[in-house]
Amino acid sequence: MQSNSNYSIGTPGKPWGESERQTWREQTTIKREYQQEVIPKIEALGQRFNIEQYGALSYDEARYPLLCIKSKNWDSNKPTVLITGGVHGYETSGVHGAIKFMDTQAEKYQKDFNFIAAPCVSPWGYETINRWNPNAVDPNRSFYKDSPAEESSNLMKLVATLGDVLVHFDLHETTDTDETEFRPALAARDGANFVECTIPDGFYTVGDTESPQSEFQSAIIESVAKVTHIAPADDKGNLIDSPMIQPGVILYPMVKLGLCGGATNCTYGTTTEVYPDSPKVTDEECNDAQVAAIKGGLDYVIRHL
Template sequence: MTKSVQRIYSIGTVGTPWGAAERALWLSQQPVKRSYQAEVLAPLQQLLTAPALAACAELQCYGTLDYSSHQLGTYPLYAVKNRHFDSNKPLLLVTGGVHGYETSGVQGALLFIREHFAHYAAQANVLVLPCISPWGYETINRWNPDAVDPNRSFVAGGPSQEANAVLALLGQFPTPLVHIDLHETTDSDNSEFRPAKAARDGTVNTNWNIPDGFYLVGDTAKPQPEFQRVMIAAVSKITHVAEADDTGCLIGEALQQFGVVNYPKKSLGLCGGMTDAVYVTTTEVYPDSPRATPAQCNQAQVAVICAGFDYALAATGSVL
């Protein structure tokens, strides 16, 4: 059940949207807590030196985030793709780290590349963007330095450098058959990010119950219930799946089936709605559960990717 909890954020005046001063104050309070170079780029580059991956995969730098106006420097953005693109095969897309604080979205994508990229690259064209928001990863943040949520910005000419770089990259590729977007729902959604959003926008904060367990968010316009069911079945072997609350909802949305809710992704500017992929889902891992380890969270992300890819390839007759 949704809880109406007014938590007054430390920045701004209740009922008044932030201006430049408030955004600058917020940014000044976001220290670097971990390294994009050490935890993402270095492992990614090392992975691609392995003979099996080097034979089928390559890195593509698809842009550079320039936050020098905030005295933050620049961040190179990388994707992993098939070394040899075959236009007769479908495209399978994985995105991670749209919200940089959602750790298993990034680390799960890297684990998938390490353990499974070569297998699927033999059957299809595979494109993985493991960390779309590197500053958010370093500062464990939902927003970018402009206090913009990249995952509400996947529209042409939107306000997020991160989203715009991804959209430009995908313009070079055909429409994916599958798009799996890796996320987490964390306790900090209620303790930090929702109150911060309400303060930024000058609105009233309404917290939701954080589901204890894994769930998926399908697309209202193309729910693909069997696709979602297969992925939930796969992940339930790794970690527990969230139960609906006493109103039959997860994060305020009506349960469609066990572990699955739907959002209108395109109209909300979500990463999961940025393509016309037939099969789309957004993962939501709960890393704060005492019943789930970081390794399980990463493995749950991988289980969803593999189950989703297997289902879509079989359904379209694309399996070798």
């Protein structure tokens, strides 16, 4: 239903201009540090993988280098797996789940795949616990030509160097703050009415409308169910206002919406959605759910190569 509550910035019904974006930006604060919490974990893998810088954010290039973790013995005869995390910087297990997979599991699969992981696509968003970048632009709606988000354009340039990508895991979370902060802010920014939504209680995946790969999604759900609970549909049969087309799975048109999940022409792609606000899970279990999602998907692909 529509909500009459007004966001603290802007005039109802009127899209933001630069002054509103500046006001929004000024209310953000650094809450955690990318250089302390993320980069050391990536660099610690440097003996086992190649750590490469694929760009830097112009907001502060020294503070926000963009790093990827890449298989040392890259073999053009093997299929490539891309793992992205932190496209929405506030979705913490996407970042740390990607790193944990590379640390604990990737080498077990390297006889079958090349791996490249970009664990923290939006480090400013990570530090300020934000969905948007400093320009109030959502990187995960900006994967298209002449992108307004440098987080997205830098990743697309990296993807363009990879050749064919067979599998892409884009690691996300759906949080309670999506409903209390980020979706109301979006409505205010665009001069639209805020329509309330129910946050799913549990893990789910988002497949591509154009290539659902239902069995691949099912394998992911089955693997994650061993770690955390899977989100049930609401009383309308939906998850996050989209029809649940199979247990724990919805579909979005990835390319049309400018989503990171559409950044490659992969055969197998999924966007994971962990629910970190459940009292049933810990932060580490959220990371483990991301790892389990990747493992379940890769085990399925290996069976069908």
